[in-house]
Amino acid sequence: MANPTHRHTRTRRDKRRANWKGQSPNLSLCSDCSELKLSFKVCPSCGSYNGRKVLNVVEKEE
Ligand SMILES: [Zn+2]
Known part of the structure; x- marks a missing residue:
């Protein structure tokens, strides 16, 4: 099993966690x-x- 050999710095950890959100869903036409x-x-x-x-699909009347 892959095991981490070195501990990452706080900066590196926080940078990784900073961009896990804020991804827009893949929209297409x-x-x-x-x-x-x-x-x-x-x-x-x-x-x-x-x-x-x-x-x-049940048609909705608007
Ligand atoms: Zn359609």
Whole structure:
């Protein structure tokens, strides 16, 4: 098993922990309805993934 051979400095530890947040989710446009969606996830507005309908989305009337 990999074991740490040296202890890192406080600065190095804190630098590592400083940027674990603040990452925006991967957004992309749906190829079906061109709505903003999470990449590698089924589109929430039309329920399609990879050009295929995989979910029956209940249409909301607004
Ligand atoms: Zn869509």
